[in-house]
Amino acid sequence: MTFTDAAMDFDRYDRIRPIRWQGDHLALLDQRKLPFVVEDVACADSDAVARAIHDLVVRGAPAIGISAAWGAVLAGKGVQAANGAEALERLAPALDRLQAARPTAVNLMWALARIRRVMAAAGADWREVLEREARAIETEDLAANRRMGALGAALIAPGSGVLTHCNTGSLATAGFGTALGVIRAGVAGGRIARVYASETRPWLQGARLTAWELLQDGIPATLIADGAAAHLMKGGAVQWVIVGADRICANGDTANKIGTYSHAIAARHHGAKVMVVAPSSTVDMATPAGEGIEIEMRDPAELLSVAGTRTVAEGVQAWNPVFDVTPAGLIDAIVTEKGVVERPDAARMAALFGPGSAA
Template sequence: MDFDRYDRIRPIRWMGDHLALLDQRKLPFVVEDVACGDSDAVAAAIRDLVVRGAPAIGISAAWGAVLAGRGIEAGDGADALSKLAPALDRLQAARPTAVNLMWALARVRRALRVAGENWREVLECEARAIEAEDLAANRHMGALGAALIEPGSGVLTHCNTGSLATAGFGTALGVIRAGVAEGRIARVFASETRPWLQGARLTVWELLQDGIPATLVGDGAVAHLIKGGQVQWVIVGADRICANGDVANKIGTYSHAIVARHHGARLMVVAPSSTVDMATASGDDIEIEMRDPAELLSVGGVRMVAEGVQAWNPVFDVTPAGLVDAIVTERGVVHQPDANRMAALFGAQAGV
């Protein structure tokens, strides 16, 4: 498969002395980097959605740890880890729901514990490995997921799960890229994904860069679209997948899953094994991040709602495993996930 043809965007670039993050708040009309020179700048970029998507958040945090290491003196990795603890804690607190953030920083901590005097080199190698492994995993998942799609199918994706959300190629969007390349996918739809409009601002822009035709639909139009028979698969990413197969993802995923099941379409969740949290039994145990109500009350910084109106703004929802037809990871595919099938593939701790 010609991966490079459908893999042109890199949102995270290590520049040797700083981390360059493509500012996803300004896309599609302004393509501009934010230069992060220290770990607190990386934490702010994660919190403020300069960088978003669970894998990309984890990769950015790992490079943030590298930047934090530039500001301390330590004799070995264990000493460095002790001195880096406050910075790592601030990075981890930037987004509470995306398990990749915790997973990446756990890898950083494990690498430092056993590192010697060359702990800075070890830290940078670990960040580079996290990034390289993600890209390789995405390409493998793309092939695995595409193989499940019948030729001539229509697909719908929600939020943004492409190169912008990962090291490159994407998770759910990687499956779509691979499916298009193999001639399996005939129609691509992207839901707008309110209130941040990741589908409208990011996903269709990404596909445009790769020459993949896509049709944008309003979130409220998805049920009508699927009812009409144009969508055979809803393909989404995940911010956390629980031990029983419950999936936390961008708000709106749950309603799309219900509609898909009702009308006979199938739901595919695509995420690296670092997103699988076998220590969390079910979606009931996930902390759902709440964001500023102003995101709902305003559009482009202009208030659109009368003063005094209250808003409820969860970033994620949880789709029960019973609505999921397949979970695709680089380790393999779990069909009709439940606790036993998840444990068969991932054991007790998937991301550890």
């Protein structure tokens, strides 16, 4: 079997669907309860979707955008309007609440911008147009993930070890995953021999979600503490750090889960490479550099407890940014469904995505 043939064997590594439209409600796999409880949250209206996004029932930039699109469909229930423009005016408050649920993930804004655009041009069939666009956003994401899996895996030498941070798999997307999709394709193609997942404090997405996903697919993985990554790289076990993104700027600076920047610094010092994998909807050509990204701050209590049990003395303060920004100079390749940008900078990004406007 050639690498291309193996990389295209997606069904074996594509078993999880975290977002399921049920016709009258949206079923979201509750990622806060994994891996021990597999349970859905049923969202019957757009505000329930906004709460689910904010409360991390659903997480991962592509999955957030897809969920928000279906939230817009739910917002249209019960709205009476002669055309899409009229309906859009009445939907505006609900769409604004969805957009405010998570400020850093550009996919959220991108998906709702698509919804607004098609609604503004829709006629009396605006409900069908709205649902069709939400479905398209979901289906396009799955196709993009499979394309990125093949493109990213092709960059990896056979027998390599890889480290991934946070969760970038089926749980964070429509299916297959971004960075984890590359790992799935790389394992299928014989490129990847060892997979390491960092635990990803404070929500432990690597420990709870990535390790669980890989287990479902029969891919052996080793969990490490976030702080063990540099020591692991020093021993030569890791050739690539493969991560996702919540926003990629025009110069290639990338916002991702807190801890990504540290891994990238360690990788550069120890001769490992860094690959960022994300759909083109995550590329924000309207933001020139990482300094322009709003970094979401979450409740400090998330750092002061584990699973609801306080682990820190009363009176201790905490600082809890959810993301950090990895400078483009530490990134070896940005992989999107549109192609690969190696050694990203403003010129190389503009060559693929066009200057000055979101992809």
